[in-house]
Amino acid sequence: xxxxxxxxxxxxxxxxxxxxxxxxxxxxxxxxxxxxxxxxxxxxxxxxxxxxxxxxxxxxxxxxxxxxxxxxxxxxxxxxxxxxxxxxxxxxxxxxxxxxxxxxxxxxxxxxxxxxxxxxxxxxxxxxxxxxxxxxxxxxxxxxxxxxxxxxxxxxxxxxxxxxxxxxxxxxxxxxxxxxxxxxxxxxxxxxxxxxxxxxxxxxxxxxxxxxxxxxxxxxxxxxxxxxxxxxxxxxxxxxxxxxxxxxxxxxxxxxxxxxxxxxxxxxxxxxxxxxxxxxxxxxxxxxxxxxxxxxxxxxxxxxxxxxxxxxxxxxxxxxxxxxxxxxxxxxxxxxxxxxxxxxxxxxxxxx
Ligand code: SAH
Numbered sequence: 001x002x003x004x005x006x007x008x009x010x011x012x013x014x015x016x017x018x019x020x021x022x023x024x025x026x027x028x029x030x031x032x033x034x035x036x037x038x039x040x041x042x043x044x045x046x047x048x049x050x051x052x053x054x055x056x057x058x059x060x061x062x063x064x065x066x067x068x069x070x071x072x073x074x075x076x077x078x079x080x081x082x083x084x085x086x087x088x089x090x091x092x093x094x095x096x097x098x099x100x101x102x103x104x105x106x107x108x109x110x111x112x113x114x115x116x117x118x119x120x121x122x123x124x125x126x127x128x129x130x131x132x133x134x135x136x137x138x139x140x141x142x143x144x145x146x147x148x149x150x151x152x153x154x155x156x157x158x159x160x161x162x163x164x165x166x167x168x169x170x171x172x173x174x175x176x177x178x179x180x181x182x183x184x185x186x187x188x189x190x191x192x193x194x195x196x197x198x199x200x201x202x203x204x205x206x207x208x209x210x211x212x213x214x215x216x217x218x219x220x221x222x223x224x225x226x227x228x229x230x231x232x233x234x235x236x237x238x239x240x241x242x243x244x245x246x247x248x249x250x251x252x253x254x255x256x257x258x259x260x261x262x263x264x265x266x267x268x269x270x271x272x273x274x275x276x277x278x279x280x281x282x283x284x285x286x287x288x289x290x291x292x293x294x295x296x297x298x299x300x301x302x303x304x305x306x307x308x309x310x311x312x313x314x315x316x317x318x319x320x321x322x323x324x325x326x327x328x329x330x331x332x333x334x335x336x337x338x339x340x341x342x343x344x345x346x347x348x349x350x351x352x
Contacts, residue, residue: 004088006135007062008036009172012181024054030181032058037182040142042066067093067139069147071342073331080328082338083144087112087136091129094159094339095140098327103153108140110170111161116195117230118216120262122294122337123160132161134172141177155185158193158214160339164200174209187211193258198235201243205250213247214256214287215240219266220274228265237278248283255282260289261307263300272310276317286314289324294337 007015015029028050035047042064044055070092071084081097096107114121115128137157145152155177157163163170170192178187193214194201204213217240219225225232244255257279261267279286288311290301302310307323314321331338 004065005062006065006133007032007058008064008135008138008176009133009169011172011176012179022054022057028054033181037138037176037179038184040146040183067136067143069143071338072147073328073338075328075331077330078327080331081144081148082328082331083140083147084338084342085140085143092339092342093132093136093140095144096159096328097144097148097150097152099150100154104148104150105154105156106141106144106152107156107158108137109159109161110137110157110163110166114161115165116162118195118218119228120260120291120294120297120299122296122340125296125340126343128161128165131166131169134169134176137169137173138177138183141183152185154189154191156191156193156214158191162195162197163192164194164197164204167200167203171207171209174211191256195229195231196235196240196243197231198239198243201240201247205243205247208251210251210253212253212256213244214258215244216260217257217275218260218262220271220278224266224271228262241278241282244282244284255284257284257286258289259286260291261302261310262291263302263306265299267302267306267310269309269313272313276314276319279319280317284320286319286321287324288321290326292326292337296340 010018012029012033015033016026019029020026031049032047035041041047044059044064047055065088067085067087069083070086073082079099083095084092085095086092091112093109093112095109098105098107109132111131112129113126114124117124141152141155174190177183177185187210191212191214193216195216218228222232222237225237248255288307290307291299293299293301311321311323
C-alpha cells in the first residue's frame with residue numbers, strides 16, 4: 001500500500017510517539033485518540049482542544065479519509081441495512097447492520113475480496129484485492145453508527161475476507177475497538193469467523209482476548225470439506241479441531257461452528273452423525289446456515305425439513321444448535337452479493 005497513514009490505525013502509545021515527533025506534548029495524543037475513537041469526529045477541524053497549528057499540521061500530513069456510503073439497502077422485512085462503502089482508493093466493501101432484540105449487530109469486512117476460494121461464497125469470486133487497514137475495519141462501525149444513529153452492541157467479522165489472513169490488522173482493530181478510551185465495545189461482544197487457518201488460531205489463542213471464535217466447518221470429514229473449501233487441503237479437520245481445543249483451553253471461550261447446509265452435499269443424517277462424533281467433548285455451539293444461493297454458483301439450499309432433521313439429530317447428541325435466521329432476505333441476500341452486483345453493474349456500464 002501507499003505511504004498513507006490513517007491515525008485511527010494507531011495505538012495511543014504510538015500516537016504519543018508521533019505527536020512527540022511533531023514537537024507537541026504527549027498528552028495531546030490522548031486528546032486526539034479521544035476525538036478519533038470516542039467522539040468519532042471525521043475532521044481535525046472539530047478537535048477544538050488542539051491548537052490550530054497542530055490541527056493544520058495533522059490535516060496536512062495525516063489527512064483523515066472517511067469512507068463514503070455509495071449504496072444503502074434497507075430490508076422491508078426486518079430493517080437490516082446493507083452498506084456499500086467506497087474506500088479512499090476507490091475499492092468498495094460491504095457491511096451489514098442487523099437489528100436484534102438483544103441489541104444491534106454489525107457485520108464487517110476484513111479484506112477487499114478474498115483468496116480462500118470457498119466454493120459457495122460470492123466474496124471470493126474475484127480473488128483478493130487487498131487487506132483492509134485497522135482504520136478501515138473501525139471505519140465501517142463508526143460510519144454505520146453515525147448513519148443509523150443507533151447503538152451498536154455486537155460486531156461480527158463475517159463479511160468479505162478472511163480475518164486470519166489479515167492477522168495484524170485484525171488484532172489492532174480488536175484492541176482499539178475494545179479500548180475503554182475509545183469506542184469501548186466489550187471483547188465478549190465480538191465474533192471473528194475463520195475458514196480455519198490453523199497456525200493463526202494457535203496464535204490468536206495466545207493474545208489474551210475474550211472474543212468468540214467461529215469456525216466455518218461446513219463438513220464432517222476431510223473429503224467432503226475439501227470439495228467445499230480449498231483450505232481443507234492445507235489443514236486437516238484433525239489439526240483444525242486441535243487448534244479449537246487449544247483456543248478453548250487458553251481463553252475459556254466457547255467456540256461456534258458454522259455449518260452451511262448445501263443440498264445433497266453435507267446435509268444427510270449420516271453427515272449429522274459424523275459431525276456429532278467430531279464435536280464430541282468440545283464446548284461449542286453449532287450454527288446451521290441454509291446455504292444462500294449465489295448466482296455464479298450452482299449449490300442449492302437444503303430443504304427446510306432436511307435442515308430441521310439435521311438440527312434434531314445434533315440435539316439428540318446433546319449439541320447446542322441454532323439455525324441462523326436469514327436477515328434481509330429481500331435485499332441482495334448472501335454475503336458479498338451486494339458488492340458483486342455493484343461490480344457487475346460497473347462492468348456493464350463500462351462496456352456501454
Ligand atoms: N472468511 C471467514 C468469514 C467469511 S463468511 C470464514 O470463512 O469464516 C461468514 C460465513 O458465511 C462463513 O461461515 C462462510 O463460509 C459462510 N458463507 C459464505 N457464503 C455463503 C453462502 N453462500 N451461503 C451460506 N453461507 C455462506
